[in-house]
Each structure stands twice: as structure tokens, then as C-alpha cells.
Amino acid sequence: SLTVLQALEDGLKRAGADPSVKAVMICGENGKFSAGADIRGFSSPKRHGIALGPIISLIERSEKPVVAAIEGIALGGGLEVALGCHYRIAHVKARMGLPEVTIGLLPAAEGTQRLPRLIGVPAALDMITTGRHISASEALKLGLVDEVVEENTAEAAIHLANKV
DSSP: OHHHHHHHHHHHHHHHHOTTOOOEEEEOBTTBSBOOOOGGGGGSOOSTTOOHHHHHHHHHHOSSOEEEEEOSEEETHHHHHHHHSSEEEEETTOEEEOGGGGGTOOOOSSHHHHHHHHHOHHHHHHHHHHOOOEEHHHHHHHTSOSEEESSOHHHHHHHHHHHO
């Protein structure tokens, strides 16, 4: 939603400007990282020029480490946000994917560029063209996530952020 995009942008800019902030952790609420964009908003005109791609680029360009704490699901734009982060930790029960192809859309926030760089072209093409969801353990094997945890994902992400 526009509210989430604005909050991400504002939070990243505040964290970047605050010398007491050493790292940033991005997580979702209620055990879900992000199910991605609300497709009902695709037909609405963009308001205030807020778009997901530039916000993910802002994450990627951060001089401070940004860690994604993935719980539940990271789908579509949610996975693209995680791909922009410098590190990704997933809960063992998390699932990730780019399912928008199943409704005739391609990932539009540079997921089609970031995913192949991270996991290689063959695995990325499979995810991009089929919309298949993958488990946290498969994501770890592919190199999509840096760590899989059974405990509190946010705490694990904070621990990793403090380490780096």
C-alpha cells in the first residue's frame, strides 16, 4: 500500500541520517513479511510519485547494513524488498516467490534483475516464469537467504545486523 511504501521510505531516510543508527532491520507484522502489492491498486493512478522500485534502490544504496527478517511469506513486491536488502534471514517455515506471473504480470521492481544476480539465471528463471513458491531451506541452498532460523526471526536479524 502507499502507506507502507511511504513508511519504508521515511524510515530508511531517518535511519540513514541518524548517526546513532548502525543498521536497519525490515520485518513484517503478524508473522508475515509481505504478500506484495495489492493488485487493486494497479489500476489507480500513482499518488505522490511513490513507487516500489525506487524504494528498493534506496534500501540497496544504504551505507548502513539492511537486514530482512522474513517470516511467513515474502511474495512479489515483498520478495523484491528483501532482494534489495544486504542480508536476508528467514524463519524455517517461511515461503518466498514471485507469483505475479500466474496472473499475467512480470515482477516490476527489478526482481527480474536482482534475483538472477543472487541465485543464478537458471534458478531465477524458474521462479520468475512459473511463480513457484520456495521454502526457506530451498532459499538457503540457492543463496537467496543467508540464514534460516527456528527462533524469533527479528531477534536473529538484529543479532546479524549487530555482527556486521
